[in-house]
Amino acid sequence: xxxxxxxxxxxKVFDDPKRGxxxxxxxxxxxxxxxxxxxxxxxxxxxxxxxxxxxxxxLSPTRGSVVIDGVDVASDPQRARRRMGFLSGVAGLYExxxxxxxxxxxxxxxxxxxxxxxxxxxxxxxxxxMGSFLDMPCGKLSDGQRQKVRLARVLVHDPPVLILDEATxxxxxxxxxxxxxxxxxxxxxxKCIIFSTHVMGEVERLCDDILVVHRGAVLFGGTREALAGDxxxxxxxxxxxxxxxxxxxxxxxxxx
Amino acid sequence: xxxxxxxxxxRRELRDVLRDRRTLITNFVMPIVFYPLLxxxxxxxxxxxxxxxxxxxxxxxxxxxGRVLAAFDPxxxxxxxxxxxxxxxxxxxxxxxxxxxxxxxxxxxAIIDVPGDLAKxxxxxxxxxxxxxxxxxxxxxxxxxxxxxxxxxxxxxxxAPLNRKVVDLSPPNERGAAILGGILGIILVTFxxxxxxxxxxxxVAGEKERGTLxxxxxxxxxxxxxxxxxxxxxxxxxxxxxxxSLGSLAFSMNSMLSGLDTAVPVEISMxxxxxxxxxxxxxxxxxxxxxxxxxxxxxxxxxxxxQTWLGPLMFVSFPLCxxxxxxxxxxxxxxxxxxxxxxxxxxxxxxxQAQAFDVALVIVEMSVLAAVALAWTIxxxxxxxxxxxxxxxxxxxxxxxxxxxxxxAALLAVFAAFVVGLxxxxxxxxxxxAAAIVGSQVAFFLAGVVLWKATTASGIGWIGSKPAARHVGxxxxxxxxxxxxxxxxxxxxxxxFPGSSGLEDVLSKAxxxxxxxxxxxxxxxxxxxxxxxxxxLFRGSVQPAFGTRRRWVGIVVSAVAFGVIHIVPxxxxxxxxxxxxxxxxxxxxxxxxxxxxxxxxxxxxTVLAATAAPGLAPAVGEGAFPGLSGATTRAVCxxxxxxxxxxxxxxxxxxxxxxxRDG
Numbered sequence: 001x002x003x004x005x006x007x008x009x010x011x012k013v014f015d016d017p018k019r020g021x022x023x024x025x026x027x028x029x030x031x032x033x034x035x036x037x038x039x040x041x042x043x044x045x046x047x048x049x050x051x052x053x054x055x056x057x058x059l060s061p062t063r064g065s066v067v068i069d070g071v072d073v074a075s076d077p078q079r080a081r082r083r084m085g086f087l088s089g090v091a092g093l094y095e096x097x098x099x100x101x102x103x104x105x106x107x108x109x110x111x112x113x114x115x116x117x118x119x120x121x122x123x124x125x126x127x128x129x130m131g132s133f134l135d136m137p138c139g140k141l142s143d144g145q146r147q148k149v150r151l152a153r154v155l156v157h158d159p160p161v162l163i164l165d166e167a168t169x170x171x172x173x174x175x176x177x178x179x180x181x182x183x184x185x186x187x188x189x190x191k192c193i194i195f196s197t198h199v200m201g202e203v204e205r206l207c208d209d210i211l212v213v214h215r216g217a218v219l220f221g222g223t224r225e226a227l228a229g230d231x232x233x234x235x236x237x238x239x240x241x242x243x244x245x246x247x248x249x250x251x252x253x254x255x256x
Numbered sequence: 257x258x259x260x261x262x263x264x265x266x267r268r269e270l271r272d273v274l275r276d277r278r279t280l281i282t283n284f285v286m287p288i289v290f291y292p293l294l295x296x297x298x299x300x301x302x303x304x305x306x307x308x309x310x311x312x313x314x315x316x317x318x319x320x321x322g323r324v325l326a327a328f329d330p331x332x333x334x335x336x337x338x339x340x341x342x343x344x345x346x347x348x349x350x351x352x353x354x355x356x357x358x359x360x361x362x363x364x365x366a367i368i369d370v371p372g373d374l375a376k377x378x379x380x381x382x383x384x385x386x387x388x389x390x391x392x393x394x395x396x397x398x399x400x401x402x403x404x405x406x407x408x409x410x411x412x413x414x415x416a417p418l419n420r421k422v423v424d425l426s427p428p429n430e431r432g433a434a435i436l437g438g439i440l441g442i443i444l445v446t447f448x449x450x451x452x453x454x455x456x457x458x459x460v461a462g463e464k465e466r467g468t469l470x471x472x473x474x475x476x477x478x479x480x481x482x483x484x485x486x487x488x489x490x491x492x493x494x495x496x497x498x499x500x501s502l503g504s505l506a507f508s509m510n511s512m513l514s515g516l517d518t519a520v521p522v523e524i525s526m527x528x529x530x531x532x533x534x535x536x537x538x539x540x541x542x543x544x545x546x547x548x549x550x551x552x553x554x555x556x557x558x559x560x561x562x563q564t565w566l567g568p569l570m571f572v573s574f575p576l577c578x579x580x581x582x583x584x585x586x587x588x589x590x591x592x593x594x595x596x597x598x599x600x601x602x603x604x605x606x607x608x609q610a611q612a613f614d615v616a617l618v619i620v621e622m623s624v625l626a627a628v629a630l631a632w633t634i635x636x637x638x639x640x641x642x643x644x645x646x647x648x649x650x651x652x653x654x655x656x657x658x659x660x661x662x663x664x665a666a667l668l669a670v671f672a673a674f675v676v677g678l679x680x681x682x683x684x685x686x687x688x689x690a691a692a693i694v695g696s697q698v699a700f701f702l703a704g705v706v707l708w709k710a711t712t713a714s715g716i717g718w719i720g721s722k723p724a725a726r727h728v729g730x731x732x733x734x735x736x737x738x739x740x741x742x743x744x745x746x747x748x749x750x751x752x753f754p755g756s757s758g759l760e761d762v763l764s765k766a767x768x769x770x771x772x773x774x775x776x777x778x779x780x781x782x783x784x785x786x787x788x789x790x791x792x793l794f795r796g797s798v799q800p801a802f803g804t805r806r807r808w809v810g811i812v813v814s815a816v817a818f819g820v821i822h823i824v825p826x827x828x829x830x831x832x833x834x835x836x837x838x839x840x841x842x843x844x845x846x847x848x849x850x851x852x853x854x855x856x857x858x859x860x861x862t863v864l865a866a867t868a869a870p871g872l873a874p875a876v877g878e879g880a881f882p883g884l885s886g887a888t889t890r891a892v893c894x895x896x897x898x899x900x901x902x903x904x905x906x907x908x909x910x911x912x913x914x915x916x917r918d919g
Contacts, residue, residue: 092467
């Protein structure tokens with residue numbers, strides 16, 4: 001199947017007033033296919049959030065191109081945003097809106113009709129077990145319930161591409177498992193899912209393809225099997241990072 | 257209670273506060289710098305206002321036993337008191353046929369009734385009143401009343417029972433308007449400020465902090481839609497909140513005033529027009545604050561940071577409100593000063609003294625400022641270094657790829673130059689016409705250059721390409737042809753609509769005054785300076801701001817702006833026509849030099865005509881050409897003008913054969 005997300009030679013340079021010019025991404029390329037979960041891995045500061053924000057069109061790449069479901073994000077960011085759902089790790093909720101109002105509001109932004117929004121909310125409430133708190137203000141929900149509302153928000157328009165940044169952080173084991181099962185079901189529906197996490201267990205369970213970034217550069221890109229073989233992803237990931245750190249130290253870059 | 261723990265917490269918190277530069281600047285540096293400046297500014301303004309009042313004449317009627325005195329007559333029975341009144345040189349005794357009618361029409365400010373046997377009564381200690389009949393709703397009534405009080409005090413000396421008795425003829429509603437008008441505008445601005453900032457901060461900085469803004473930015477809503485939606489929210493909330501506050505205040509004041517057992521009843525009421533104008537003023541000021549509030553909070557990373565940054569807005573707003581406080585401050589004097597003009601608009605509307613032009617100027621200026629602030633906010637929402645700000649970022653950032661200024665900035669530059677010209681022009685003109693010309697041209701030139709330099713990265717790009725000789729020739733032809741054509745238009749206009757706005761006469765006198773400096777100086781001031789400065793702003797910077805795809809929009813907008821800044825109604829059309837010709841020339845040749853040449857030729861010939869035949873020149877500038885009369889002359893001139901313009905067009909568009917290549 002043709003890739004739904006195609007990233008070619010993306011670089012991002014920030015002119016940081018304190019740190020000077022920072023090269024957050026260096027020539028990153030990858031492609032994600034429908035019906036697969038693409039894991040974006042890397043230590044803190046590797047450039048994962050920058051890459052995800054470029055995919056979400058809130059940052060623009062200094063060089064390179066990103067195409068989502070046939071739409072170039074640089075030339076038509078609004079149309080690109082209609083084709084994706086982005087769940088950021090720091091996303092908040094409107095505390096005084098009920099879950100139903102919040103999800104409905106984002107449906108309106110996506111140009112959905114009131115009846116389509118009603119139907120979609122019913123479907124999502126059933127899929128994510130939200131029926132008991134759908135009409136409660138978000139400010140009164142537990143962490144797990146809030147995360148389900150966030151998921152419903154990004155799924156309201158049923159986009160072909162899902163970008164999930166730290167989707168299970170702050171969740172207890174039970175809710176995290178529920179969320180992961182939901183992600184698996186979306187994969188089964190043919191969604192292309194880009195998934196970023198620090199929890200290697202989730203990578204083992206969910207990811208089909210993996211991209212490892214370190215200091216803005218790609219260390220590895222390929223299938224989970226190609227990265228870890230029969231072993232654990234966590235071990236292969238750590239080995240990659242250690243060898244990269246050693247190379248940096250040898251070249252003097254580590255002192256940066 | 258553990259003192260050591262309390263001290264430890266105090267030390268930590270203080271250390272934290274002292275490390276926060278923004279708090280230090282807002283809470284310590286700004287007050288140290290700002291309040292002395294505020295006091296100096298208010299003292300200077302107060303003195304200027306006092307000087308103005310001290311030089312204002314106060315026409316009054318002085319009656320002695322019902323007999324009007326033509327002058328302060330020391331020989332009259334109440335001569336001693338008249339002498340005291342005469343000590344205030346501003347009081348001018350007048351003797352209208354019907355003093356009461358003159359008072360009602362505003363020809364005199366007060367009628368002072370003095371008993372004929374005043375001296376005897378005072379000597380004998382008989383309780384006596386000097387009655388001052390006036391309209392307290394008139395801003396100058398207080399000056400007359402105070403002058404009479406001073407005269408009474410000086411005349412009675414010791415403890416003689418002589419008093420001033422004020423008889424106020426203002427109807428209760430005008431009295432109420434005078435009281436309310438003085439404070440309502442100021443309250444409106446301050447209420448609108450406080451009602452706007454909190455929602456503006458919450459909707460942007462608050463949302464950033466709560467993590468809900470990013471979700472909105474990732475939705476298909478455009479940045480413009482997001483900003484406009486938030487702007488309207490703030491506007492509606494602030495307007496409703498301020499309207500409720502003002503309504504409650506007015507109701508409370510009315511209840512309080514009507515409950516007072518006073519000899520002079522006061523009533524607060526409004527006509528629908530006054531109500532509508534106050535509501536409009538509220539919407540204008542809330543729009544500006546809403547847009548500024550959103551812009552500043554877009555920079556902030558948190559609610560607290562936005563609050564700190566918006567502090568200076570209050571520091572600036574309050575003094576501008578204070579400017580409207582003096583009873584005698586009028587909208588006409590401050591029509592171009594933002595916020596002050598809104599407060600004064602309310603005051604003058606309530607007093608029924610607002611002039612249509614001043615009201616229009618306030619509406620246009622405040623709308624332009626709000627629109628610019630809104631455009632700035634939208635541009636900030638498009639900047640990722642602002643939305644995902646981690647450290648300091650510049651408030652304004654020049655786009656290094658931009659080759660021409662943004663259209664919004666261009667319109668703001670024109671508006672700023674227009675407002676400065678309108679405010680400072682008359683003062684400079686009163687000093688010397690040459691100063692007015694130099695001042696306005698410097699303002700135009702700076703507006704054009706600053707606009708270009710601040711927003712683009714293309715050096716002196718407003719000049720465009722190096723012109724070919726034929727392009728310069730095109731400039732000469734269009735300058736001459738445009739002058740002849742406009743002269744005919746001017747002559748026709750004078751024939752069909754013989755009236756004059758009066759401003760044209762003022763400018764004719766100014767022209768004579770400049771010509772009296774000598775032809776070279778007049779040529780420099782009227783031809784060369786405008787040729788360089790006005791072209792730099794209008795054809796050099798404003799026109800290119802609309803881009804090549806909207807070429808005609810740029811030509812028309814810059815031409816209309818060029819017409820409007822000529823202010824004199826008789827000149828606006830001819831200047832706009834010349835602006836269209838020059839705009840086309842700029843677009844066709846790609847160079848500003850031919851436009852400058854055309855402008856200098858056009859204005860230079862006006863100078864030469866005025867020098868050669870002074871008195872015949874019907875006006876200054878592009879619309880003037882002397883000595884034309886008769887249909888034949890007009891037809892010939894129009895034909896010559898058409899030939900010259902056609903030649904100019906031909907020269908500007910002519911293609912040059914490429915030079916043969918060597919080899």
